[in-house]
Amino acid sequence: xxxxxxAFEEGDKDQKDLLGGKGANLAEMxxxxxxxxxxxxxxxxxxRYYLQHGRIPDSLRVQVTMALRRLEDVTxxxxxxxxxxxxxSVRSGAxxxxxxMMDTVLNVGLNDFSVEGLVEASGSxxxxxxxxxxxxxxxGKTVLEVDGEAFAQALDDAKxxxxxxxxxxxxxxxxxxxxxTFKAIVEKHTGRGFPQDPREQxxxxxxxIFHSWNSDRARLYRRRERIPDxxxxxxxxxxxxxxxxxxxxxxxxxxxxxxxxxxxxxxGDYLVNAQGEDVVAGIRNTLSxxxxxxxxxxxxxxxxxxxxxxxxxxxxxxxxxFTVEKGKLYILQTRVGKRTAAAAFRIxxxxxxxxxxxxxxxxxRVSGEQLALLMFPQFDKSADREVLTRGMAASPxxxxxxxxxxxxxxxxxxxxGEDVILVRKETNPDDLEGMIAxxxxxxxxxxxxxxxxxxxxxxxxTAVCGAEQLVVDVTAKEARAGEVTLREGDVISIDGSTGEVxxxxxxxxxxxxxxxxxxxxxxxxxxxDKDTAELVRAVDRLLGHADTVRRMEVRANADTATDADRxxxxxxxxxxxxxxxxxxxxxxxxxIERVVLADTPDARSAALDxxxxxxxxxxxxxxxxxxGLPTTIRLLDPPLHEFLPDRAELMVxxxxxxxxxxxxxxxxxxxxxxxxxxxxxxxLGLRGVRLGLTVPGLFALQVRAIAEATAIxxxxxxxxxxxxxxxxxxSLMELHLVGDETEGIVEEVxxxxxxxxxxxxxxxxxxxxxxxxxxxxxxxxxxxxxGTNDLTQTTWGFSRDDVEAAFFADYLKKGIFTVSPxxxxxxxxxxRLVRIAVEDGxxxxxxxxxxxxxxxxxxxxxIHFFHDVGLDYVSCSPFRVPIARLExxxxxxxxxxxxxxxx
Numbered sequence: 047x048x049x050x051x052x053a054f055e056e057g058d059k060d061q062k063d064l065l066g067g068k069g070a071n072l073a074e075m076x077x078x079x080x081x082x083x084x085x086x087x088x089x090x091x092x093x094r095y096y097l098q099h100g101r102i103p104d105s106l107r108v109q110v111t112m113a114l115r116r117l118e119d120v121t122x123x124x125x126x127x128x129x130x131x132x133x134x135s136v137r138s139g140a141x142x143x144x145x146x147m148m149d150t151v152l153n154v155g156l157n158d159f160s161v162e163g164l165v166e167a168s169g170s171x172x173x174x175x176x177x178x179x180x181x182x183x184x185x186g187k188t189v190l191e192v193d194g195e196a197f198a199q200a201l202d203d204a205k206x207x208x209x210x211x212x213x214x215x216x217x218x219x220x221x222x223x224x225x226x227t228f229k230a231i232v233e234k235h236t237g238r239g240f241p242q243d244p245r246e247q248x249x250x251x252x253x254x255i256f257h258s259w260n261s262d263r264a265r266l267y268r269r270r271e272r273i274p275d276x277x278x279x280x281x282x283x284x285x286x287x288x289x290x291x292x293x294x295x296x297x298x299x300x301x302x303x304x305x306x307x308x309x310x311x312x313x314g315d316y317l318v319n320a321q322g323e324d325v326v327a328g329i330r331n332t333l334s335x336x337x338x339x340x341x342x343x344x345x346x347x348x349x350x351x352x353x354x355x356x357x358x359x360x361x362x363x364x365x366x367x368f369t370v371e372k373g374k375l376y377i378l379q380t381r382v383g384k385r386t387a388a389a390a391f392r393i394x395x396x397x398x399x400x401x402x403x404x405x406x407x408x409x410x411r412v413s414g415e416q417l418a419l420l421m422f423p424q425f426d427k428s429a430d431r432e433v434l435t436r437g438m439a440a441s442p443x444x445x446x447x448x449x450x451x452x453x454x455x456x457x458x459x460x461x462x463g464e465d466v467i468l469v470r471k472e473t474n475p476d477d478l479e480g481m482i483a484x485x486x487x488x489x490x491x492x493x494x495x496x497x498x499x500x501x502x503x504x505x506x507x508t509a510v511c512g513a514e515q516l517v518v519d520v521t522a523k524e525a526r527a528g529e530v531t532l533r534e535g536d537v538i539s540i541d542g543s544t545g546e547v548x549x550x551x552x553x554x555x556x557x558x559x560x561x562x563x564x565x566x567x568x569x570x571x572x573x574x575d576k577d578t579a580e581l582v583r584a585v586d587r588l589l590g591h592a593d594t595v596r597r598m599e600v601r602a603n604a605d606t607a608t609d610a611d612r613x614x615x616x617x618x619x620x621x622x623x624x625x626x627x628x629x630x631x632x633x634x635x636x637x638i639e640r641v642v643l644a645d646t647p648d649a650r651s652a653a654l655d656x657x658x659x660x661x662x663x664x665x666x667x668x669x670x671x672x673x674g675l676p677t678t679i680r681l682l683d684p685p686l687h688e689f690l691p692d693r694a695e696l697m698v699x700x701x702x703x704x705x706x707x708x709x710x711x712x713x714x715x716x717x718x719x720x721x722x723x724x725x726x727x728x729x730l731g732l733r734g735v736r737l738g739l740t741v742p743g744l745f746a747l748q749v750r751a752i753a754e755a756t757a758i759x760x761x762x763x764x765x766x767x768x769x770x771x772x773x774x775x776x777s778l779m780e781l782h783l784v785g786d787e788t789e790g791i792v793e794e795v796x797x798x799x800x801x802x803x804x805x806x807x808x809x810x811x812x813x814x815x816x817x818x819x820x821x822x823x824x825x826x827x828x829x830x831x832x833g834t835n836d837l838t839q840t841t842w843g844f845s846r847d848d849v850e851a852a853f854f855a856d857y858l859k860k861g862i863f864t865v866s867p868x869x870x871x872x873x874x875x876x877x878r879l880v881r882i883a884v885e886d887g888x889x890x891x892x893x894x895x896x897x898x899x900x901x902x903x904x905x906x907x908x909i910h911f912f913h914d915v916g917l918d919y920v921s922c923s924p925f926r927v928p929i930a931r932l933e934x935x936x937x938x939x940x941x942x943x944x945x946x947x948x949x
Contacts, residue, residue: 050092051109053116054085059360064089066280068139071380078359080352081376084120085134085284086113088252090141093278096256107249113283114248121285126244130167131160133177133286136251138258140279143381144267148279149188149258151251152321153181153286157242173291175221176213180321182228182240185247189254192235200227214319248283255281265861272864287376289369290321294342297321297369300335300349302357305365305385307577308392312353314366316341321369345375356380361402362411363393387416391584405591406939412588413936414906414929418442420585421560421928422508425541426553434538435527437488437513439545440499444554445486445508446539449532451520453480460484467538469525471518473498478631481507486540488547490516490525491851505609505925508542512851516547558582563928564615589928592935593617598912599919600930601676603899605629607667610677613924617931620676620767621668622831622921623899626748627684629664630657638689641744642719654747661748665755669766673759676767678831678899678921680810681738681748681784683773685728693720729836729845734774738784749788753795753805760801768805771831775809778822785826810899811883812836820883824890831921832880834900834908838867841876868901871908881915888916897921906933913937 057065057073065073069087076082088106095103118124123132133155138148156164156178164174183201187194201213204224208216216224232240241247258264259279268275289297300314315332318341339346349368352375356364365383369376385393394408403411422443425431447465450456456468460483468484470477472491481487481501486508489498502509517526523534530549532538539552562570562582571579601622602613610621630638637660640653669677687693696717703710725731738745752768759766770788775781785807792805807826811817812833820830839846846868857863871877880898887894897919902908904922909930912920914937922930 047105048091048103049109050089050103050106051113052087052089053113054082054087057087062141063277064091064280066090066139066282067141067143067381068137068379069280069282072282072284074359075356075377075380078355080355081374083285083287083376083378084117085282086117087139088281088283090278090280093256093259093280094276096253097259097278102249102253102256110248110252110283114245117283117285125155125248126157126160128159128163131155131163131244133160133164134248135282135284135286136248136255137282137284138255138279139282140259140273141277142271142273143384144264144271144273148261148264149251149255151181151184151188151247151254153177154185154247154251155244155286156181157244159242160244168288168291170292171218172221173288175218175225176216176290177288179221179224179228181247182225182232185251186228186232186235186240188258189250190232190236192232196231196235197228200224200231252281252283255279269858269861269864274864275861284378287369287371287374287378288321289317289371290319291371293319294373295319295369295371296338296342298332298335298338298367300353300366300368301383302353302364302366303389303393303396305363305383305389308385308389308396310396312350314338342370342373345370345373348375352377358402361397361407363389387419388581390416391420391588392581395584395587405588406595409588409592409595409932409936409939412932414909414933417559417585417589417929417932418926419543420581421557421563421925422543423554423556424543425539426555429553431539431548431550431552434530434547434549435513435515436547437490437510437516437545438492438499439541439543440492440511441487441502441507441509442543443486443508444539444541444543444552445484446537446551446554447485449525449534449536449538450480450484451518451523451525451534453477453483455534456480456483467540469516469518469532470498471520473501478628481505486510486542488513488516488538488540490514490518502542505923508540510540510542510545510547513545513547559585562586563617564612589617589932589935592932594935595938596931596934597938598909598917598934600927600934601678601897601899601919601921602924602927603903603921604668604924606664607671609924610668610671613927614672614675616924616927618675618924618927619919620678621672622678622897622903622919623771624668624677624679626661626680626682627688629661630682630689634660635689638686639716641741642686642690642723643715647742650743654743658747658751661751662754662758665752665768666758669755669759669768670764672767674765674767676769678769678771678808678829678897679748679752680771680773681735681745683734685723685725685731685733686737686741687720687723687725687728690720690723691716693717693724696720727845729839735772735780735784736774738772739780745784746787746791749791750795753792753803754799756803756805757795757799757801760803761799769829770805770807771829772807772809773833774812774836775823776813776815778819778826781807781809781823781826806895808895810836811880812900813840814879817879817883821886821890824887824894827887827894828891829895829897830883830887832883832896832898832900832917834871834876834880834898834902835868837879837900838872838876841879842867842872844868870905871902871911873911877911877915880912884915884917895919904930906936909933910937910940 054073054076059070059074062070065087092106125132133153135152137150161174161178165171183197186192229240289295296318297320298316304313314335316338363383365381367379390412394411397403398408425444447467449469450466456466457479459466465485467486468480469488472489487498487502489511492511499511525532537551539548558578567586570582599619601620602618603623604610604613604621605625605628637657644650700710700713756766772784806828808829809827810833811830896917899921903920904926
């Protein structure tokens with residue numbers, strides 16, 4: 047028979063999988079000899095059985111009876127007895143903290159008979175009837191699914207009839223009447239009376255808690271926090287202690303350090319003559335712990351002692367719930383407390399200085415997500431504000447500016463000194479200049495991996511995407527949200543951390559952490575207040591330690607010298623991806639048109655020759671910025687249509703020009719080329735290596751530009767380390783052909799310039815076939831870089847430009863995804879392909895360099911997988927380089943390797 051029930055004495059803090067977090071910690075505190083009311087735990091296995099079979103396991107009822115009788119023997123009371131009855135609380139408790147998401151029932155065991163026993167045992171008629179009305183109210187709402195508003199309204203009516211405003215002003219007779227009213231509400235809504243059998247109350251409450259695991263709010267919380275749906279919750283049955291017994295009783299919550307700032311000390315709230323839910327309900331003003339000391343100095347002294355002991359035992363900030371009954375302190379719950387990002391970094395380094403944890407453990411107490419929150423500017427939360435609309439929090443930060451609806455206006459207004467917010471239905475590569483100029487980007491379409499989101503994160507720009515209530519009319523230069531119309535020039539504020547949009551200018555607070563990353567520790571703390579300086583120093587220590595212990599390098603995805611320079615300041619150890627397609631936008635688009643329209647080899651060569659010096663200058667600047675560090679340059683990847691005018695717009699333009707009798711020869715030829723290149727699914731068509739092999743001279747132009755730029759830097763005394771990366775390779779022969787041409791050009795330039803250079807040639811692994819044939823591709827490739835954006839698309843069969851808006855929300859809601867596979871790597875599918883390619887590639891070429899340059903290179907969870915699988919580096923946007931550095935260090939720290947405690 048499975049063991050579904052454990053007494054507190056039988057468990058410990060390491061059994062959270064089985065006993066849930068709350069139960070495991072109650073068991074641990076019992077083992078420590080702390081004043082925990084006795085009780086027992088119904089395991090998560092029992093919950094999983096219930097969720098699978100739709101009923102309580104038969105043996106559970108027997109085991110609960112045995113545990114209940116032991117509890118009655120320990121307390122000397124019986125559940126529901128008419129003389130000094132035993133009452134219990136029935137509380138949920140999953141492995142991971144899910145505050146407020148599941149159900150709790152207090153005072154189980156009270157009925158029309160035992161309430162009189164409670165009157166006699168407590169000596170307080172008011173207390174007993176108050177406890178009874180609380181049970182009916184909580185049980186009715188939680189277990190019997192009666193609308194809670196019915197109870198709340200009845201309570202308000204009772205106070206109004208009495209002429210009072212507070213619950214505590216109702217006397218025993220008032221509460222007796224309220225009990226009868228509450229029982230009538232239960233019968234009206236359920237068709238049956240309130241259960242009088244205490245054991246039935248306990249069983250129904252247990253089942254309700256199991257059922258609450260799959261409540262809408264619990265499922266939503268788990269999706270947001272990436273908590274698996276199959277864990278289930280434990281149920282904790284705990285002897286009731288009463289903070290609402292008299293004025294010598296009360297209840298409170300405390301923290302061993304300030305969870306908002308990390309400051310040392312004790313922080314919390316206390317309510318005299320109250321039960322636990324009263325503290326968080328906000329129905330009365332609470333006392334501070336200092337006030338609690340004045341009210342009950344003995345209990346306060348014992349609480350402080352227990353707080354110190356628990357913090358020492360758990361070696362972390364502890365969140366503690368407690369109750370005082372007639373001057374006796376009881377500890378009802380403890381857990382490692384949630385904290386702000388700033389508090390996390392401060393507390394981690396404080397505990398190192400107190401020699402409670404090692405630096406590796408300190409790394410494990412912070413996260414890349416927390417560091418990201420510290421890096422982005424934020425709106426002043428104390429300011430008054432009204433939300434206009436909401437979208438997806440695509441790229442964190444706070445941005446304020448005038449609304450503009452096109453790239454040219456954004457650039458022009460920025461040039462005259464104005465901050466702007468670029469508002470579009472969705473963005474495309476033509477919007478890049480406007481996105482660079484804008485303080486933030488707001489779109490009515492798209493998701494976290496849309497063009498706007500990806501580019502914004504890469505640039506460290508604030509972005510809110512998919513604000514569906516926003517109707518954007520680019521032609522009229524206005525956007526509507528409900529009854530509010532935004533016109534060009536109107537000032538708005540967008541919060542990329544929450545997805546909120548405001549039709550006003552909100553005050554912004556800059557991030558001192560970014561100043562530290564870009565200018566160094568001395569500049570960041572020079573004029574900072576004490577708290578800010580302490581925070582910056584904590585970040586510096588932990589990030590520095592991560593750099594010391596991490597195995598993987600961190601490179602950056604950077605396309606310009608400006609991006610490269612910023613990435614280097616952020617700690618990047620090279621460039622893992624330079625996307626050369628961005629070098630063909632703007633005025634150079636006309637040169638690409640010449641390449642496409644060329645009808646003879648000479649015409650194509652002339653067009654390519656015109657691009658050569660421009661490309662060469664770009665690469666000289668890039669190699670100068672990254673001197674001495676590896677610089678991986680990807681040859682042209684997108685299909686050519688992205689560099690040409692929109693097909694529909696061009697058709698209209700030609701038709702109108704012909705109607706007016708204008709010369710349309712050029713546009714007609716261009717339209718013919720666009721039609722020739724048109725593909726139903728261009729991302730799986732003529733792009734990447736296929737483009738280089740079918741458009742003569744295109745890749746040769748880029749390779750020559752890279753080689754000549756390298757020669758220029760060598761002749762200038764520099765130390766350039768370019769690497770040439772061929773995109774979308776699926777066949778060894780493709781790489782052979784490009785590799786042979788590349789080696790010939792590099793050798794030719796070397797001889798012409800009189801320099802010696804060796805430029806590694808590698809490929810992106812972004813097709814399943816490339817991953818599965820990596821053992822062959824490694825015969826030619828000197829390095830692999832996993833393009834996980836495309837690898838995810840091609841493995842899942844998704845087009846990320848379409849699927850997010852189409853059905854990802856439903857997939858998340860239905861639990862098919864816990865997170866978008868474009869946001870965090872799909873380890874089981876895409877990750878398995880990565881692992882296969884790593885193992886097979888290194889089997890062929892043991893010295894094969896392996897990296898990743900997709901969006902996942904900046905995702906904290908994915909970074910840990912890349913460490914585990916054995917990659918040499920991750921590459922991400924410049925702004926996410928510090929996050930990747932921290933997470934690469936945390937990946938090592940998780941392995942438990944020893945380092946200095948005093949670093």
